Amino acid sequence: MSGEARPLRADAQRNRTRVLEAAEAVLARDGLSASMRAIAQKAGVGLGTIYRHFPTQEDLYRAIVTDRTRRLAEEAHTLSAAEDPGAAFFAFFTRIVVNAARNKPMADILVGSGVDPKAAMAEGAPDMRSAIETLLVNAQKAGAVRQDLRMPELLALLAGACLVAERNQWSDELRDRALGILFDGLRPNH
Amino acid sequence: MSGEARPLRADAQRNRTRVLEAAEAVLARDGLSASMRAIAQKAGVGLGTIYRHFPTQEDLYRAIVTDRTRRLAEEAHTLSAAEDPGAAFFAFFTRIVVNAARNKPMADILVGSGVDPKAAMAEGAPDMRSAIETLLVNAQKAGAVRQDLRMPELLALLAGACLVAERNQWSDELRDRALGILFDGLRPNH
Amino acid sequence: MSGEARPLRADAQRNRTRVLEAAEAVLARDGLSASMRAIAQKAGVGLGTIYRHFPTQEDLYRAIVTDRTRRLAEEAHTLSAAEDPGAAFFAFFTRIVVNAARNKPMADILVGSGVDPKAAMAEGAPDMRSAIETLLVNAQKAGAVRQDLRMPELLALLAGACLVAERNQWSDELRDRALGILFDGLRPNH
Amino acid sequence: MSGEARPLRADAQRNRTRVLEAAEAVLARDGLSASMRAIAQKAGVGLGTIYRHFPTQEDLYRAIVTDRTRRLAEEAHTLSAAEDPGAAFFAFFTRIVVNAARNKPMADILVGSGVDPKAAMAEGAPDMRSAIETLLVNAQKAGAVRQDLRMPELLALLAGACLVAERNQWSDELRDRALGILFDGLRPNH
DNA sequence: GATGAATGAGCTTTCATTCAT
DNA sequence: CATGAATGAAAGCTCATTCAT
Incomplete structure (x- = not known):
């Protein structure tokens, strides 16, 4: 280890x-x-x-992503043990977006600097993905999330939300409205 | 002068x-x-x-966004006269995302270069916003889009989709699945 | 050309x-x-x-050698048409050494900087070598230089003389004495 | 102190x-x-x-020259007691050149680093010079070396030979041919 | 108007040297 | 005494921008 x-x-x-x-x-x-x-x-x-x-400058930048990812992964782990799997799932989603919003230009910078944030992220938290997957599966078992949602599109939507959040300094209200709509799309019974 | x-x-x-x-x-x-x-x-x-x-370098970069925005605005205008307002709305949304995916690193670069893409965009198509708004209102009147959707969150979600599309070179299939979920969230009757 | x-x-x-x-x-x-x-x-x-x-710094340094070599090669050409081949041969030898002495640390610097002076020299005067060879052959035909002298050792001795000349600021007298001995070694009838 | x-x-x-x-x-x-x-x-x-x-870095570099010189001086002393003074003289000359060839880039580096090798050498073997002088005088007495050869030009020629040897990795054969010519110049009867 | 040579601030990076551990 | 973390001056090089041709 x-x-x-x-x-x-x-x-x-x-x-x-x-x-x-x-x-x-x-x-x-x-x-x-x-x-x-x-x-x-x-x-x-x-x-x-x-x-x-x-x-190297790149090493420093990569370390930033890695560090940050590690912290997120820890949260994911914590949440995956929560009581209400649906609430945990949506809470984590929101949590990530809020976190992203707080660090506005970071991803842009890293991307712009030639750091591959996906690779750096993978390095930082090799099991981040599986942590998210656990949250997803549990929420689906609990009926809180539609059954046909798969990891790829979940990650895509998550990333998208983070990216806008980073750029536009959302008001809390706007963020809630946008995420609300997104979450509606994620819920079953359509 | x-x-x-x-x-x-x-x-x-x-x-x-x-x-x-x-x-x-x-x-x-x-x-x-x-x-x-x-x-x-x-x-x-x-x-x-x-x-x-x-x-200035910045002027050039700004002109790029401006130009591109102008082209999109023209499409929006064209579509806003279409027969099926719901289809037009979703088609434009998709169109913008596809367009973004094709020009992967552009926004990053522009952001990275200190150009404020929002400002540049506004400059490029002062009525881009109103064109989109027309599409939205028409689609809502036609019952194809939920009534409580407002411009701010629409633009936020649109931007988010564009940003992921730029980064991850989506397969067509993944793009359709992700947009499908997003569109479900935009539709009425929840 | x-x-x-x-x-x-x-x-x-x-x-x-x-x-x-x-x-x-x-x-x-x-x-x-x-x-x-x-x-x-x-x-x-x-x-x-x-x-x-x-x-590149190296490009500049290489250009210096190249330039200087070109000038020397021109002199060699001029001398190779002289009347007395023996005198021409020894004059050129002396000329090169004097020239080297005037530019003390050059070769060291160039060697120290990773420039291969031999390569750079070749580049500067592709026919420098043949110009020297002509001087040698003519001098040998005129009986002024021993018959068993070949290019490799001639160049070696020439280089050696240049190198000391560069380092130690020879007085004219010392230079003449040292070259005198060297020239005695180069002459026939031993 | x-x-x-x-x-x-x-x-x-x-x-x-x-x-x-x-x-x-x-x-x-x-x-x-x-x-x-x-x-x-x-x-x-x-x-x-x-x-x-x-x-200081320079102190270290100086110590290297000093050390090496000391070793050479010891050899000179040893040889100055040899039977055949002529052979000893030429052997030492050759020995030094071979030694130089083996440590190719050393002198360049030291010169390049601002160390004055002459000063450092003097420091390393205050009697190196006199050891060589003994070899020379003995060889001259034995009639193996021309009478008009003085220390300054001997040292100059020695240095020159070392310098080329360092640079061009001589084959043994080339070295012998070049030294042969040089030695012919050093011998009496011209 | 168009061209590209010149400029120089500013960047990342290295490395001799110092000094707290 | 030994260690190596910290320092920061200085180097090579890039590139937006200006301006003579």
Whole structure:
């Protein structure tokens, strides 16, 4: 499971985290024109420190996706043990979209930078997909989601919702209306 | 000062078009690393010529969105006169998504380049929105679309579909399944 | 014979020359730590201008060897038509060594930079070798040079003399004494 | 401050040696792009350890020349006691050239790095020069070398031979032919 | 008007060197 | 004493933009 080299010295680990956080912040602020230098400044470390942890700009960007995905995967796991499978399914869907909206330009930037977010995501959470699948199957068994919904289109719709959410800063109300319609499409009995 | 600019000499107009086409092609090929020089080469004109027509890289990129939007708006107008308003509505929706899928990296690039695609789009087709609204209202009158659907969420869902389509090269089948579910959500009687 | 692309605009040609001269000067001054930026400054052009003419640092360095070799090859040609073949042979040998001495660190730098000076030299004067060979054969026919001397060792000794000359700033007297001994080895009747 | 430094603890001495050997190896492999880090890795010590022994990169490089020179000086001393002074003289000359050929890129690198090899060499073997001079004088007394040969030009020719040997990987045969001619020039009776 | 040579700010990346662990 | 994480100056190179031809 581990694979990770050695546990990293305490201060090194702290720097790694600071760099990742700074990178997210600066990317969110400056978009694609974010520079490694700006990230270093924001993180309060030297340029070289970034490159020690992430030998390449791309490595850093990939790490961001990976990190974020890991956090989402954990939520998915948690939710898949919930009582009401239908509620869990829709809650997770909403949760992901909200999360995406909060980090507006991230995906664009990553895509724009040549990072393949799908690959990076896979790396970050090899079982993210299966976690979602569990949520789906349970919700279908409970009759909360239409039987003919398959993973591919679910992921597509999920991705789409995330992408708009990222771009347009939705008001809560608009988000609820749009998701409401989408969820209607996902429910059985049509 | 001169209101709407003068009509442009024939060859100048031709150059403008060539540059725009080249720009779309090069952006599609090289993504974010596309350079003005590459575009000039592809267009078969000098670098200076591009800058005569588009004083700034951003101006060029904005013009691309604007142009494309104008073409879509024309289609919307055409369709809004169709016989079956419901069919017209869904056809336009599909049409836009297909169109988006064909130009995969465009939006990413534009977003990545700091161009605000919403603004550019608005500029390109001031009445795009109203054209879509006409399609919507007609479809609702015909009972083909649920009454409580409003423009904001329609546009949001439309945008979302376009964005996924751009990223993941959908198979026709997957696209139909995903849009099918979305359309179910848009229909009345839930 | 031409092969050269188009003839280069007047100012472009002038800049190319200025860059080459500046590069020689700066390399001679700063050795391997010479930077492209310093060369640009010395040449009085922008950094980009260098890169327009020489897409890579290595290309620039190669061009220096090539250029210099071309000049030497011209001298060799001139001398090979001289009256006294023996004198011509030794004069050229001396000439090359003196020339090398004047440009102290050049070869080191070029070698140090990964440029293969032999290859670059070949490129600069494809017939340099044959020009030297003519000088040698003529001198041998005139009985001024030993018959068993072949090109490989001649070139080796020539190169060696150049290399020391480059390093140690020889006094004229020392140079004459060292070359005198070398020339004694090259003469017949031993 | 303390005159000649104290004798170094056993393990410290071992580390010093390891670093020097690693440095030679890495320089030979990577040429000018060799880095202190790579040397540390090869030597199996930490970066800091190198800096403890050689406060500066230049100090390390200088130590390499110094070391190597010391070894050569020892050989010169040994040979100066040999039976046949002429043979000893030419043997040492050949020995040095062969040695140089084996360490091809070393001198280039050192020169390229701003180390003055002459100074470093002087430091390494203050009596190297006198050892060679002894060989020369003895050979001249034995009539194996021309009387008018003086140290400066001898050293120049020696250096030249070494330099070509370093660059062009001579075949044994070519080396013998070139040295043969050079030696003819060094012999008396012309 | 069109061309493309020139410019130079700014980018990513490397690496000698320092110093906390 | 040894280690290697951190630093940041400096390098090679790109590319939007300007302007002489």
